[in-house]
Each structure stands twice: as structure tokens, then as C-alpha cells.
Amino acid sequence: MQKVIESTDISKAFGSTKALNDITFSVDESEIFGLIGPDGAGKTTLFRIIATLLRPDNGEMKVLGQDCITGFKELRRNIGYMPGRFSLYQDLTVEENLNFYATVFGTTVKENYDLISDIYSHIEPFKKRLTGKLSGGMKQKLALSCALIHKPKLLILDEPTTGVDAVSRYEFWAMLAKLRQHNITIIVSTPYMDEAMRCDRVALIQNGLILSVAPPQKIRDGFSRKLFMIKASEKYKLIIALRKYPGTVTAYPFGDSVHVTFSDDRIDESLFRFLSEEGLSNVTAGETEAGIEDRFLELMEKGATA
């Protein structure tokens, strides 16, 4: 299978800030590849290098078999890029923006309509509306339509779901899954761990370093200890008490519970006795499956102590 992206030892610094450190990974054809990491991890810098908008300091970036520096002209015809910041013309109508992007790439809306119809049909009733007057969810759909209108082989989506409500996010991921039928490879970034499960493979990135690359289920399976979920009526007190308990290795709040690991990987009566002595009531505890975020926390901690 042809590699759509091959990144080898890519590094990039801005002044004394190392944005990317020896980034090596590859993306296969027709894959949905997720880049998951917090703000400032280096996601946008990496995407700008892939999109031929920024040159790396070191390393080699090959996209669709071409070098990103020498082959940029050819590449730009085959890449669709949706930047994190909304960048369509706010003072053009929906229809005008779409026509503009089609024309720039030497095509027409009609020619590639089947590719965008699923997405564009949601906003087509508003095609005479100024883009600046659209809601967040509609802007996002228009931006995706414009990034697709020249039928790219690679679609680069930089945080497409940031600031968008949960319903629109859900619909957006359903659209991406459908695009796979058109043999479009997608690389998408997000700061939200739960979106990782929707990708074929994900790379966890933090401080310019890739911590792990694998299918999301494999990343979860990589969690090295038994994980327990503990609840009590007094949440904050519970966290403090668990950190005091001698057998605790880690204790992190997770929604309405605390995710805890113990040095002997089990819970016994002494824990319940301890928590009761600390004044906690309605304590429940049980083993739970680690999620992507649990594994990310574990990898970050290892990075911090290494």
C-alpha cells in the first residue's frame, strides 16, 4: 500500500521553542489518522509542514510520494487543507466562497458536487447568506466543502471540531467516515481524547514529541496497571484521601469518579477502612477499563520522570 504521508525525523524550532522534535510516522492510503494532543503540542506546526506551508529545520516530509519542499507545486493541487482558524471570506456568500475555491483549483462545483453533496446539502438552503453570518456548525460544514471541492487525495483538518457543539461534532465525524468511500486519506487533529476512538490510528503528541502511534484500541490496551474507579459522596475529599493512602500510585479525577492505580494492583478491606476513617461515605469501587486519556496520562507521567 502506498504511504500517503511519510515523516522522517522532522524537527522545527521557533527561536528557542522546539515545536517539533524528530517526528517520525507514516499514514496509509484511505486512513483516518488522528493527531491527538493539547494546545501547544505542535499539531498545527506539523500540519503546516505537511501542507507545504512551512519548511522543517531537519528531516524529510514526503506526501503522496513527493518531497514537501521540492514538490510543493504539484502537491498543493492534491491537498485539501482546513486550517484551525476559520479562513473563508466572511463578506462573500456561501455559494461565492465555494465557487471561488473551485475556480482557484481549476474546477467547478458541478464537477465534484457528488463528493460534497452530503455535507453541502445541509447549508445549501442558505447559499445566498453571507459567510460571516453563519453559525459555527454551518461555517465548519462550508469550510469542509471548500477544502474538498477540488477532490484532493489528502485532506488535512486542523482541529475542525474545536468550539463546535457536541451534536455538530458527532455529525462531523459521521461525514468524515463517509469520505473514506471516495479514497480520500484524512489526517485530523483534536485536543479531545474521546474523538480518538473514531480514527483508524492515532498519534499522541505532547511538547513536540510523539508519545505513541497505534490504533486507538491498542493505545488503551497499553495501559500498564489495573485501573480502578472509585466514587464517594464527597468528591474532593476522596481525591485527597486516596493520595494519602499508602498503596496508591496515581489518583486522578475522571468526571464523577476517581481513577486510581495501586502498587499491588488490587483493592482490599484496608482501603475501605482507611476511607471510612477519613470521613468518606457511600464509597463504591470497582475495576474499570482504561481509556485513551488514562493512557495519555500514564505516558505523560513516564515522560516527566524519564
Added chain:
Amino acid sequence: MNEKVIYVKNLVKKFGSFVANDNLSFEVFGGEIFGFLGANGAGKTTAIRILSGLSSPTSGEVFVAGINASKNPEEIKKQIGYMSQKFSLYEDLTVKENIMLYGGIYGLSKSLIKERTDNLLEKLNFREYGDKLIAALPLGLRQKLAFSIAVFHEPKIVFLDEPTGGVDPITRRQFWEMIYETAARGITVFVTTHYMDEAEYCDRISIMSEGKIVALDTPENLKKLYNAGTVEEVFIKIARPVNN
């Protein structure tokens, strides 16, 4: 805990013929962490502007920290704190200058500002950063500082807009622990967010759709009620807007 810090009864807000808030009624208690959710355009921002004294209701009763929002919106502003993930601190001022600015705006005396600044920097392990520009601080530290400054004047209630969006998982958890600690001191925390995993941390949540509150309960009860594994599933089941 039973003090009603927010009391809203039959709140209606209209813009022309458009009903942005359609007969809202709810209460939030002292020391509670309350999640205020809804799709884009559901009417959350309108309601928060009223709760923070920036806009007045068309009809209905709204009391915040015991103050009538229709009669005394200016008084409300003194009793609340606000922090957003998008804007928080002045980047070209130092940590101490930012604290002094906010403390001054809320009318704290110089000596009180100094005393609380020392305590705050000590508590956050921030001593070395006191004279650094905000621009030089890592994002995680900035967010923690922004939150601390939002409650620096010891408000009755603090409004947080997507407080931990985009922050790394460790910082995020430290941040939520600060929120728990603040709530345990009796300050009410009112969180708005698009991210349903943030909602899971709240004591109770409400979900708005098309100007109305369509659900209000603890995350656990809502998950049971809608037979869902996560708050996100609950949200998708009931908050679907008509167009986009």
C-alpha cells in the same frame, strides 16, 4: 449548601419576535458546581449575560447572590467572577500586575491585594513567576492563574466558559481539583461548555435546546434516565437543534 445563589423563575428574554430564553426556571446552590449546557444557538449566552448583569430579562424573576437582576445589575457584577478559555489575562502585563489590575477593579485595598497575592503565589507554587510576563508562561499555568484571579475577590459565584478545553490531561485534572477546592470553600461554580466530558465533573447539569431547559439533574441521574453511558450520549439524544 442550601443557600440559593442563583434563583431564576419564568425568565423570558426576547429580541424582537425571537424568544432567546423561553420561560427558564432553575436554582443553583452555594458551593455547587453547576454545568450549563446546550447546542450552539440554544440561548446559553443570553442567559449568562442576564445572570452576570450585562443584560436584563424581558420578564420573570432573576436573583443572583440575592440581588435582583432587573433592578440592580451593576451590583451583581461585584459579586461574580468570570473566566473564559479564550480570553483570560493581559499577556503584556506581569503576573503581579494582572493580579493588581483585577484586584483594583473589584475595589480591594492595596494591603489586601498584597496579602492575597503573596498567599496565592505561595499556594500555586508560583513565587518565581511573580514578575514574569503572562506571555512567557506555559498555557497550563496561565489557565490556573486566570482561574485564581477570577475568584481573587472572593465572589459568591464564578462563571467559567469552557475552562479546560484544549488543556493537557494532567493540567486539566489539576484545574478541576482547583474548582473542587473552590466549591468546597462555598463559592458556586457555574460552568458552560461544549465538551461533555467537562460536564461529567459537575454536581448537576442543565441542558438547553431552543431557548428552553430540557433536562436538569445530576450527570448520574440523567445517564440513568436516558439509558446512556455518557453525558455526551444524553446530549445527542435531547439537544439536537433543528438546523445545524
